[in-house]
Each structure stands twice: as C-alpha cells, then as structure tokens.
Amino acid sequence: MKIFDDKHIKNVVFVGAHQSGKTTLSETMLFEAGLINRRGTVENKNTVSDYHEIEHDRGTSVFATPLHTEWRNYKINIIDTPGLDDFVGEIISSIRVADTILTVINAQHGVEVGTEIIWNYIDKYQKPTVFVVNQMDHLNANFEMSFRSIKNLVGNNAVLIQYPHRIDGAQCIIDVLKMKCYKFGPEGGKPEKLPIPEDQKERADMLHNELVEKAAENDEGLMELFFEKGTLNEDEMRMGIKAGMLNHELFPVFCVSALKDMGSGRLMGFIDNVAPAAADLKQEQSVEGKTIERKKEAPTALFVFKTVFQPSLGQITFFKVKSGEVKVNDKLVNSRNGETEVLNQLFIMDGKNRETVNKLTVGDIGASLKLKHTETNDTLHTDKAPVTIRPIQYPASRTRMAVNAKNKQEEEKLSDALKKIHSQDPTVVIEYSGELRQLILGCQGELHLATIDWSLKNNYGIEVEFEAPKIAYRETIQRSSTASYRHKKQSGGAGQFAEVHLKIEPWKEGMAEPQGFNIRGKEEIDLPWGGKLVFYNCITGGVIDLRFLPSIRKGIIEVMESGPLTGSFIRDVRVMVYDGKMHPVDSNDIAFKIAGAHAFKEAFLNASPKLLEPVQEVTVRVPEETVGSVMTDLQSRRSIIQGIDSIDHFQILKCAVPEAELHRYSTDLRSLTQGKATFSTVFSSFKAVPKHIQQDLVGSHDK
Structure with a gap:
C-alpha cells in the first residue's frame, strides 16, 4: 500500500445525531472512491462500518468504526461514530484524534439534541469543523431551517459553501466557492456541471462575496489582497477557509444526499484540498510538558484511542501515530505500566476488513492485534524517548x-x-x-x-x-449516653472477665473537651468511611490496666463497622472510658473487646441514634421551556434548590438531592426534556434521613 506523508493524510470524523445519515454517507464516500463496488445499507445490514452483530441486532451504530479511502493523492481516514450520546465515549475518543470534524445534519430536523451535546466536545477541543446538511432529497427536507439552526449553534461564522436548488424537478446544488451548478439525475451519481441559473445569480454572488470576506478575515496577507483587488481567487479563498477552520472561527456548510449519492464527490474534493491535514494542526504538549514533534524522523509515539474485542480475533488496538513512524515488529513501551509491546502486525482497518501494511507514518491511523498490556488512552513510545500523550477525559457515569x-x-x-x-x-x-x-x-x-x-x-x-445499588448510609447519635457491661464466662479452668463503663457523645469539629473526667489519654481516629472516633482514656485508680484499652477500642470499632440501626457505618462519636473492673487471672484482651463492644452498642441505642444519607450536589442544564417540569420532578425527589442561573436558552439548576432519589434520574430527565437536558453530580455531604424514612429503613433491616 502507498505510504502518505502527514501533509496528505486527512483524518475526518463523522459525528451527528441519531439517524442523520453518517453511516450512509461514509458508505457512499467509499463507493465514490472505488474502495467498494456496491453500496450497502443500514436496513440490509451490509454496510462496511456497521458490521458488529449488536449493530445488526439494534439497527444503529454502537461503535466508532475506522475506515479509509484514497482520493486524488490524499488518504482520507474516516471514523464513523454512533449518534446516541449513550456511546459518548466512542464519540469523544474519535474527536480526540480527528484533524477535521464532519458534522452531519438531518435536513428534516436541523440541529438536534445529539448534535448540541457533541458540539460541546468539538468546541472543547477546538477542532476544525464542516457541517453537512444531509437527506436534501427527502420530501420534508428544509435546508434553510437547517442552516438557521447551525447558525444558532455556532454563530455567524457558519458560512454556506453550497445550497440546494431544483431545475425542472431535478435536484441541483449551487456551489458558491466554485460558482457552478451541479445537476443530478434521479439516481444521483456524477452530476452535470452547469452555469449558475439566472434566477440564482444574485443570491450566489451575494453568498460568494460573503465567503470571500470570511476567508480574508482569517489571514492578514489575504486581507491585504482583498483590499487591493476587492476579491480573492479560488485558491486564495481555499487558504483563507482553511485558516479560519484551524482557528475554529469558520464553519463551512455543504448539502448532500448520501442515499442518492448527490454531492458526496464534491465534499470529498473539499476535504482533499481545503480541510486541514494532520500536518496543519497545532503542536501538542505531552503530560511531561514537552512538545510532541510531528515529524517522521522523530522518536515514535502512538496514542491508543480505541480498543475493541472481536470473538474471532481477540483485542484490536487502534492508534494514531503522533510522532515518528511505526514498523512491523517494533518494540514500544507503554507509558502507563512500563510494559513492552511488540507490534507483530500492522493494519489499516475498514470495518471488519484488514489490509496489512509494513509501516505507518506520523499523522496516520492504524491498528494492531493481541497487544497484552495496552488499553484505550495509553501511549506507546520508544524506550529511549519516553512520552505520555495527554489522556482523554471521559464524562462521569450517569x-x-x-x-x-x-x-x-x-x-x-x-x-x-x-x-x-x-x-x-x-x-x-x-x-x-x-x-x-x-x-x-x-x-x-x-x-x-x-x-x-x-x-x-x-x-x-x-x-x-x-x-439498584444499595445506599451507603451512615449512623450517628444526637445526645450523650452512658452504659456499662460486665462480661463473665466460666467454663472450667481459666475464664473470661471484664467490666467496662463508658460515656458517648456526638462529636463535631472544634468542640470543647468533655467535662467531669480526668482525661489521661486521647486518640483521634480518622475512620476509613469518613468522620471520626475520638477515644478518651479517663481511667483512674488503675481499675482497668492500660494494656486493655486497645481491646476496648477495637470492640467499639467493630460495632461502628456495622451499626445497630441498619448495619451501616457509624461516624462522629466520642467515647470516654471512665471506669470498670478486671480480674487478676480471668481478664484478657478478648474479654475487654467483648465488654467494650456491648457497652458501646447499649449506649449508642440510648443516645437518640439517627441515620444519615449521602446527598449529591446536582447541576442540571435544562432548556427554558421544560424547566418547570424538571423542577417539579426534583422537588418530588426531596431536593433543595440552591440556585438558578441562565446561559443562552438554558437554565442551570443547582440543587442538593439525596442519592437514594437519583436512581434512574438520567432516564427520567431525558423523558421530561426529550433528551435536551444534561446533568452532573458530585458528592456533597451526609444529611439526616427524615424520621419516617428512617423508621422504614430500620424496619426493613430488622426483617
């Protein structure tokens, strides 16, 4: 296979809402380039990218699928991603290795919720982006509405390269970069190139001039040329468009019908000669703060952005060559675990099809099999030039x-x-x-x-x-209490004897030392599950030997590990051991551990014990039109609204919600808002459970 340099490699990731036509468009582009002889369809379960059995079962993309094609001396690596944000991990990892994002819009619906969610990640990584309005042949297609929705998403930097038009019932595309009209037959394919119709000249000229101005804005040299000549030629416009895309300040808009193969060839031509290549992107900084040299002569560094398991092959590892070149049988070190991997095989993957290659150069995307110690997000490097590519930050679980x-x-x-x-x-x-x-x-x-x-x-x-996961409740007390317990056991020979008197109180940070005791020792124990146990030695007169105090404390902690209310951890208690008895022969560690545990449990149950529940700080981003329904639902979940902010057409609700009330919240929120709302959670604190709920929980535990 021909080896391309990074100036002639284009890594393009297809993103967009569910059923926008990404898989169909990728299939059509492979067909246009001659990689496949016949186009498959999602319905017939024979597309190149949707090849997994689960995708056939569900009729939708589940995995991001790398493909490739060649077009006019350029290699185009395509990654077809799922459209549902349940699979956002596949989308984010693909965006991370993209040179250009191709965002597919369904012409019937315009920008949808899924596109808005994906756009947040594109914007975060500042990736060059092209918008493609698909399904323009559909009876319900509305290109003007779709374009307005794109401008609502990204602002006035969305600029038309094309718009659809009909001539005598035939589908046409007016291209304002090339200033041509492409007329398609009923089945699409190669178009007839025509002059722009007279009734479209005024609009086409206006859009062309707007495109010229937008292109000139992104380069000082082009701006000077524009002022000097009053216009730019096509090559100069291409330079300006690419500069604007690289600055994340210009977003070209195309129109196609992937199903009818209308406009896909022109789109591929634009990807070839305008869209940024791997060599055009800004240099990356490693975790160590070093610049990753994007040169084939530099030490090899691969970033693993995806792994997938296939029953017939095992694990397939997908990577982007960030620096240098990788060859078959290269030995590379994993920066995460120090393990050496031997890349016995290198492939270019097209769905499930593998094409063997001997090497891949910087900027390219490839795959290998049976790497034993490598996972998604890992970096592989030469042993003499260690480096760690910045890992992908994935969203928290919902x-x-x-x-x-x-x-x-x-x-x-x-x-x-x-x-x-x-x-x-x-x-x-x-x-x-x-x-x-x-x-x-x-x-x-x-x-x-x-x-x-x-x-x-x-x-x-x-x-x-x-x-549903159980809830990690905590138990504590509300007032002080005293108790004593005598443990006495005789079974022939040496027996067991211990007597412990103690007082317990609620503990809080900064409280005064207990009064009325002769404090001889104090231990502050940070409990592994949170909170504290403060243990005081208040023994006078030697009634309990000091060597038994650790056993008393151990017995108390064992009770705290399984509280008497619900079996939950106990926290924030202080204990004063102030009296007791021992026997010169029968007293031992076990006896005092048992006596301490029983005395603590009795005192705990008499100290108005209460149950605490974990409370999450929840931030919900919700469209204005559904904020009432969302707030009503939150109130039914015992939430406390702590603040409301506004950003664009969204309300940001900040509230405290008991963790027990958040089960299935993701599903319910989607239902309430048609998938337009998002939320995040972070642990806040433990709060007292309402009395009636505590009674139910204690009752359930007793059963």
Missing part, C-alpha cells in the same frame, strides 16, 4: 447499577469480563463496594447498559442481573 452473575459460580468470570469491557470503553466504570457488598457498574444510560448486557451474554457467555 447511570449506576449493581450487577451480579445469575450463576454465582461465574462471579469471578464476570469481574474479569467487566475489566476487559472497561479497558475497551473507559466510560464503563467498575468498582466493588465492600461496604455495600455489591459490584457497581457505572455507564452512560439505559441503552449503554443494554449493550454491556448483550456483550456479557454473547461475547463472554455470562447471564447477569442488574438492580
């Missing part, structure tokens, strides 16, 4: 579920499978909660959860059950 294997003997197998799924998709978060005794799975939504379930069943042979 849905959390407890998961367990239906067959209890497969629990270890389930854990291993979930670790592999996480290594491929970092938005799948796995943690075992020893406190809750549950394996907790975090993901992006119900559909994401369903695909994980599918993968566990079909790829790993594990049937699982999902349930």
Whole structure:
C-alpha cells in the first residue's frame, strides 16, 4: 500500500445525531472512491462500518468504526461514530484524534439534541469543523431551517459553501466557492456541471462575496489582497477557509444526499484540498510538558484511542501515530505500566476488513492485534524517548447499577469480563463496594447498559442481573449516653472477665473537651468511611490496666463497622472510658473487646441514634421551556434548590438531592426534556434521613 506523508493524510470524523445519515454517507464516500463496488445499507445490514452483530441486532451504530479511502493523492481516514450520546465515549475518543470534524445534519430536523451535546466536545477541543446538511432529497427536507439552526449553534461564522436548488424537478446544488451548478439525475451519481441559473445569480454572488470576506478575515496577507483587488481567487479563498477552520472561527456548510449519492464527490474534493491535514494542526504538549514533534524522523509515539474485542480475533488496538513512524515488529513501551509491546502486525482497518501494511507514518491511523498490556488512552513510545500523550477525559457515569452473575459460580468470570469491557470503553466504570457488598457498574444510560448486557451474554457467555445499588448510609447519635457491661464466662479452668463503663457523645469539629473526667489519654481516629472516633482514656485508680484499652477500642470499632440501626457505618462519636473492673487471672484482651463492644452498642441505642444519607450536589442544564417540569420532578425527589442561573436558552439548576432519589434520574430527565437536558453530580455531604424514612429503613433491616 502507498505510504502518505502527514501533509496528505486527512483524518475526518463523522459525528451527528441519531439517524442523520453518517453511516450512509461514509458508505457512499467509499463507493465514490472505488474502495467498494456496491453500496450497502443500514436496513440490509451490509454496510462496511456497521458490521458488529449488536449493530445488526439494534439497527444503529454502537461503535466508532475506522475506515479509509484514497482520493486524488490524499488518504482520507474516516471514523464513523454512533449518534446516541449513550456511546459518548466512542464519540469523544474519535474527536480526540480527528484533524477535521464532519458534522452531519438531518435536513428534516436541523440541529438536534445529539448534535448540541457533541458540539460541546468539538468546541472543547477546538477542532476544525464542516457541517453537512444531509437527506436534501427527502420530501420534508428544509435546508434553510437547517442552516438557521447551525447558525444558532455556532454563530455567524457558519458560512454556506453550497445550497440546494431544483431545475425542472431535478435536484441541483449551487456551489458558491466554485460558482457552478451541479445537476443530478434521479439516481444521483456524477452530476452535470452547469452555469449558475439566472434566477440564482444574485443570491450566489451575494453568498460568494460573503465567503470571500470570511476567508480574508482569517489571514492578514489575504486581507491585504482583498483590499487591493476587492476579491480573492479560488485558491486564495481555499487558504483563507482553511485558516479560519484551524482557528475554529469558520464553519463551512455543504448539502448532500448520501442515499442518492448527490454531492458526496464534491465534499470529498473539499476535504482533499481545503480541510486541514494532520500536518496543519497545532503542536501538542505531552503530560511531561514537552512538545510532541510531528515529524517522521522523530522518536515514535502512538496514542491508543480505541480498543475493541472481536470473538474471532481477540483485542484490536487502534492508534494514531503522533510522532515518528511505526514498523512491523517494533518494540514500544507503554507509558502507563512500563510494559513492552511488540507490534507483530500492522493494519489499516475498514470495518471488519484488514489490509496489512509494513509501516505507518506520523499523522496516520492504524491498528494492531493481541497487544497484552495496552488499553484505550495509553501511549506507546520508544524506550529511549519516553512520552505520555495527554489522556482523554471521559464524562462521569450517569447511570449506576449493581450487577451480579445469575450463576454465582461465574462471579469471578464476570469481574474479569467487566475489566476487559472497561479497558475497551473507559466510560464503563467498575468498582466493588465492600461496604455495600455489591459490584457497581457505572455507564452512560439505559441503552449503554443494554449493550454491556448483550456483550456479557454473547461475547463472554455470562447471564447477569442488574438492580439498584444499595445506599451507603451512615449512623450517628444526637445526645450523650452512658452504659456499662460486665462480661463473665466460666467454663472450667481459666475464664473470661471484664467490666467496662463508658460515656458517648456526638462529636463535631472544634468542640470543647468533655467535662467531669480526668482525661489521661486521647486518640483521634480518622475512620476509613469518613468522620471520626475520638477515644478518651479517663481511667483512674488503675481499675482497668492500660494494656486493655486497645481491646476496648477495637470492640467499639467493630460495632461502628456495622451499626445497630441498619448495619451501616457509624461516624462522629466520642467515647470516654471512665471506669470498670478486671480480674487478676480471668481478664484478657478478648474479654475487654467483648465488654467494650456491648457497652458501646447499649449506649449508642440510648443516645437518640439517627441515620444519615449521602446527598449529591446536582447541576442540571435544562432548556427554558421544560424547566418547570424538571423542577417539579426534583422537588418530588426531596431536593433543595440552591440556585438558578441562565446561559443562552438554558437554565442551570443547582440543587442538593439525596442519592437514594437519583436512581434512574438520567432516564427520567431525558423523558421530561426529550433528551435536551444534561446533568452532573458530585458528592456533597451526609444529611439526616427524615424520621419516617428512617423508621422504614430500620424496619426493613430488622426483617
């Protein structure tokens, strides 16, 4: 296969809302370039990019799929991404390695919620972006509405390169960069090139002049030429458009019908000779603060942006060459774990099809098989030039579920499978909660959860059950209490004897030392689950030997690890051990541990114990038209609204919500707002559970 340099490699990522036509457009571009002889369709389950069994089952893209084609001496790497934000991890990782983003808009709907969400990530990474209004052949297509929605999204820097027009019923495209009219037959394909019709000349001239001005704005030299000549030629306009795209200040807008193959060839031509190449992008800084040299002579550095498991092949690792060149049998070091990987095979991937190559150069995208120690987000480098590419920051989980294997003997197998799924998709978060005794799975939504379930069943042979995670409650007290306990056991020979008298009080930061005690020692213990135990030695007269105090404390902590109300952790208590008795023969550590535990438990139950629940600080970004419904729903979840701000047409609600009320909130919020709202959560504090809820929880625990 021909090796292209980074000036002739274009990495283009297709993004857009669900059913905007990204997969169809990528299929058409492969057909136009001659890579495939026949175009497949999503309905017939025979497209190059949607090849996974789960995608055939669901009729929609689930994975980002790398493809490639060649067009007029350029190599175009295409990554076709899913349109549903449940799979946002696939979208973000693809955006991260893109040179240009191609945002596909459904001409029937304009900019949709999914596009708005994706745009936030494009804007964050400041990637050059082209908008493509697709399905212009559809009876309900509305190009003008679609263009207005693009301008509402990105502002006046959205500029038309093309707009649709009909001549005697035939679909045409007016191109204001080339100032030509492309007329298509009923089945699309290669168009007839015509002069711009007389009735469109005025509009085309106006749009051409607007494009000239926008192009000139992005380069001082071009601006001087514009003032000197009053216009720019086509080559000069291309330079200005590219500069504007690189500055993230100009967004060209095209129109196509991917299904009818109308306009895709012209779009590919624009990608070839205008859209930024790998060599045009700004230099990156490594985690170590060094500039990553984008030269083929530089030391090799690969960034792994995607891994995928195929039953027939194992793990496929996709990477972008950030520096240098990579050759077959190269040995590279993983910067995360120090492990050396041997790249025995190098491929260019087109869906499930592999094309073997001997090397790949800087700026290119490729794949390898059976790397043992490498995951998504890793950097591979030469041993003499260590470097770490800045990792992708993935969004926090929006849905959390407890998961367990239906067959209890497969629990270890389930854990291993979930670790592999996480290594491929970092938005799948796995943690075992020893406190809750549950394996907790975090993901992006119900559909994401369903695909994980599918993968566990079909790829790993594990049937699982999902349930709501338990809540990590805490127990504490509201007043002081005293108690004593005598432990006496005689069973022939040496017995057990210990007596402990203690007082407990609620603890809070900065409180005064306890009164009425002769304090001889104090320990402040930061509990692993939060809060404190403050333990005082107030023994006088030697009634309990000092060597038994650690055992008393150990017994207290064992009770605190499983509180008497609900079995939850106890926190924020101080204990004064002030009296007791011991026996010269029968007293030992075990006896005092038991006596201390029983005395503490009795005192705790007599100190007005209360249950605390974790409260999350929730920020909801909601469109103005649905803010009332969202606030009503939040109030039903025992939330406290702490503030409301406005940004554009959105309201930003900040509120405190008990964690117990947030189960399935992601699904409910989508339903209330047609998917237009987003939210984030962060732990805030523990607050007292309302009395009636505490009674129910204690009652359930007693059963």
